[in-house]
Amino acid sequence: MEIPAGLFYTKDHEWARLEGNTAYVGITDYAKTSLGDITFVELPKVGETLKQSGFSATVESVKAASDVYAPFSGKVTQVNQELAAHPELVNQSPYDKGYFFAMEISEEAEKAALMDAAAYKKYLEGLS
Amino acid sequence: MPIQYRGILAEHAHTRQEVSVFDICHMGEFMLGADPATSSFDRIITQDVVSMPLGSCRYGFMLDEEGGIIDDLIVYRLYDKNWMLVVNAATTAGDESQLYRNLSGGCCLKNVSSQLGKLDVQGPLSRDVLAKIFGDSIARLGYYSCGEFFLWGERCIVSRTGYTGELGYEVYIPLEKTQRLWDTLLKDHRVKPAGLGSRDTLRLEMGYPLYGQDIDAQHTPLAAGLERFVDFSKDFIGKRALLKEREAGPKERLVCLVSDARRAPRHGFGIFDGDRRVGTVTSGSFSPSLSVGIAMGYVSGNYRTGERLFVRETAVEIPVRVTKKPFYRKTTL
Numbered sequence: 001m002e003i004p005a006g007l008f009y010t011k012d013h014e015w016a017r018l019e020g021n022t023a024y025v026g027i028t029d030y031a032k033t034s035l036g037d038i039t040f041v042e043l044p045k046v047g048e049t050l051k052q053s054g055f056s057a058t059v060e061s062v063k064a065a066s067d068v069y070a071p072f073s074g075k076v077t078q079v080n081q082e083l084a085a086h087p088e089l090v091n092q093s094p095y096d097k098g099y100f101f102a103m104e105i106s107e108e109a110e111k112a113a114l115m116d117a118a119a120y121k122k123y124l125e126g127l128s
Numbered sequence: 129m130p131i132q133y134r135g136i137l138a139e140h141a142h143t144r145q146e147v148s149v150f151d152i153c154h155m156g157e158f159m160l161g162a163d164p165a166t167s168s169f170d171r172i173i174t175q176d177v178v179s180m181p182l183g184s185c186r187y188g189f190m191l192d193e194e195g196g197i198i199d200d201l202i203v204y205r206l207y208d209k210n211w212m213l214v215v216n217a218a219t220t221a222g223d224e225s226q227l228y229r230n231l232s233g234g235c236c237l238k239n240v241s242s243q244l245g246k247l248d249v250q251g252p253l254s255r256d257v258l259a260k261i262f263g264d265s266i267a268r269l270g271y272y273s274c275g276e277f278f279l280w281g282e283r284c285i286v287s288r289t290g291y292t293g294e295l296g297y298e299v300y301i302p303l304e305k306t307q308r309l310w311d312t313l314l315k316d317h318r319v320k321p322a323g324l325g326s327r328d329t330l331r332l333e334m335g336y337p338l339y340g341q342d343i344d345a346q347h348t349p350l351a352a353g354l355e356r357f358v359d360f361s362k363d364f365i366g367k368r369a370l371l372k373e374r375e376a377g378p379k380e381r382l383v384c385l386v387s388d389a390r391r392a393p394r395h396g397f398g399i400f401d402g403d404r405r406v407g408t409v410t411s412g413s414f415s416p417s418l419s420v421g422i423a424m425g426y427v428s429g430n431y432r433t434g435e436r437l438f439v440r441e442t443a444v445e446i447p448v449r450v451t452k453k454p455f456y457r458k459t460t461l
Contacts, residue, residue, distance in 0.1 A: 036325070037137040039414035040390040058444075060392055062136040062325060062414055087390070088137075 001124065002029040004095055008071060008111055009120035010053075015095065016071040016114065018105075023072050026099040027059060027090065030124055035061040038090045043079040043101055050074060050103060052110050057100050059090065071114060074105040129154065132323040139326035140416040143292055144459070147251030148322035149313045152298070153306060156220030157244045158213040158227065161236035168232040169211070171365055173203060174349065174358040180205040185272045185287050188357050189349055190226055191366030195373060196345035197352070199223050200337065202289060204274050212285065212300075216339045217241075230365065245306030250296030250330075252460040253318050258297055261312060262286060269297070271461070280305055291327060293334035293459040329413050332422060335384055335453025341395065342382060342410045342424055351378040351426065380407065380426040385437065385448040386455060390414060393423035393439040393446055400438040401429070409439060417456045421446060 003009075008016045008023075013031035016023040032038060040060040050056050050070035057068040079101040082089055090098035115123060129151045132139060142148050162169045164178045175188030184205050190198040199219040204212040215223045220241055227237055249258055258266045262277040266286065269275055274287035282302050290296035301309055313319045328338070337343045343352050348366075350358075350373050358370065385393065393412035398405050407427030415422040423439060431437065431450045439446040 036132060037135050039137075039416075040392065042391070060390075060414065062329060062392075062416070063131070065392070065394065 001033070002095070003117045003121050003124075005117045007095070007117060008114035009117070009123075010069065010071050010114060011123065012069050014068060014071050017095075018108075018111070021104055021108075022077065022102050023074070023105050024099050024102050025056070025071055026094055027068060028120075029094050032091050032094045032098075035059065035066065036063050037061055038087045041083040041087050041090065041100065043083065044076045046076050046079060048076045050076065052107075052113065068100065070103070072103060072105040072110050073107055074103040076101050076103050078102040130323045131325045133321045136323075136325035136329060137416050139320065139322035140329050142320050143251045143294060143322055143326060143330055144417060145252065147249060147253040147257050147319050148326070149310065149319055150248040150250065150322050150327055151306075151310065152246040152248050153303065154217040155246050156215040156217055156223065156239070156241040157246070157300065158215070158224070159238045159240050160211045160213060160227075161209055162211070162231070163209060163234060166232065167235055168230060169235065171363055172227060172230050173201075174364050174366075175203065176359045176362050177203050177205070177211065182207060183273050183275055185274050185289055187272075189354075190223060191348070191364065191370075192345060193366060193369065195348040195350075195366040195369035197339070197343045197347060197349065198226055198345060200339055200343060202287075204285065204287060206274070206276070206285070214246075214298075218340060243303055245301050245303040245309075247299045247301070247306065247309060247313070248290055248292075248296065249299060249313065249319070250290045250292040250322075251294050254294070254296050257313065257316050257319055258286070258299075260316065261309075266297070280308065291336055292330040293336075293454060293456065293461055294330075295460040328411075329416055332411050332413050332424070333415050333417055333454065333456035334459070335424065335455060337382070337424070338411060347380070347382075347426070348373055348378065350374060351380050352382045380428050381430070382410070382424055383407075383427050383431055384451045384453045384455060385409075385423045385425065385439065386418075386451045387421035387439075387446050387448045389446070390420060391444070391446050392421040393425075393448065394441070397423075397439045397441040397444070399425050399427055400440050401431075402438075406431075406437070412439070415455060417458075421448075422455045423448065
């Protein structure tokens with residue numbers, strides 16, 4: 001299970017990579033592995049305001065559909081257009097080419113509610 | 129049988145393009161010995177099972193008196209007085225009591241589900257793969273025919289049937305030899321294992337119903353659009369109800385729905401004609417071969433091919449149109 005250092009993680013298996021005031025958001029290796037082959041992703045709209053832990057996107061696999069929650073509050077600045085035609089990028093590259101969207105975060109302090117790689121690893125061990 | 133081995137999409141594609149093996153040991157099988165002239169067996173099944181040629185298979189139903197589907201099954205005519213019935217796992221016990229209740233004296237019924245293993249070998253290369261194991265005579269099996277083949281001193285039944293839409297075979301082998309056959313099949317580098325997930329997407333692309341989802345005791349073969357597997361020229365349990373329903377027209381009909389987009393309709397989602405709810409999705413999935421959402425579901429009202437409907441569930445709305453089955457047509461059946 002790949003859990004890159006330097007990212008923030010949620011209990012719902014989203015990750016966020018902070019670059020200044022921008023957070024890139026996606027789902028973790030664990031999430032995509034549990035979902036199986038991903039066939040469809042519905043992304044938020046650019047300009048949409050999201051709330052931490054609020055609904056942000058939908059991801060569907062052959063097996064089921066799941067909601068994706070926002071790791072931070074803020075405004076969506078960019079979405080990964082590639083996923084419309086190639087949702088399999090989430091399976092192939094969950095932390096890079098398969099990212100979902102980028103957002104301008106409004107409260108950096110919200111990261112206190114998130115886990116670092118070591119804590120997320122421990123969290124996953126507790127689930128199995 | 130697991131949901132998947134390598135991944136549903138890979139297993140689905142491999143079945144359509146090459147050949148997969150599915151472990152279907154959970155299915156139920158009955159062996160029936162009965163006199164075709166005097167037996168009441170024919171009354172229990174919607175198909176004419178007495179006139180079946182030896183070595184043939186027929187798909188049909190067991191109905192209750194109201195015409196509700198107790199089970200869908202394949203009947204194999206093995207010998208003049210011997211049939212095999214292949215039924216769904218969850219319904220095996222109910223089928224057995226229906227058979228016992230209605231079979232006349234002199235019939236010999238044996239539930240062999242726990243003694244018989246079943247492997248489905250499905251895909252365009254399945255004939256070549258099985259010919260290497262069972263011999264070239266496997267190639268003589270036509271669609272919906274069956275035969276006996278000997279392997280490792282055991283009697284096996286092989287039929288050219290399946291649930292994928294591709295050229296394929298179902299192999300019945302004594303349970304204790306099933307693992308050996310599985311291993312032998314997988315030694316052929318063309319064969320890959322496939323699980324329940326791809327079995328479901330493959331069958332749905334063909335519009336094949338799944339018992340407990342698309343067909344059940346609350347629906348008749350007429351409502352499910354499966355009347356071609358009902359022989360009205362003979363007597364069978366449930367016939368009176370079906371004739372009545374045929375005259376009045378079924379209240380609901382199972383329709384096939386296809387979307388233009390990748391989002392999948394799911395089991396239980398509502399089907400809408402504009403704002404009016406007209407039905408419910410019974411099976412829905414992303415179609416790996418077509419890369420769009422597909423579904424089946426019961427609707428009240430007569431909707432024709434091409435008509436536009438919506439599948440909705442809370443925040444999800446999927447525009448769909450009514451289509452004919454199968455959804456996917458480029459198979460090697």
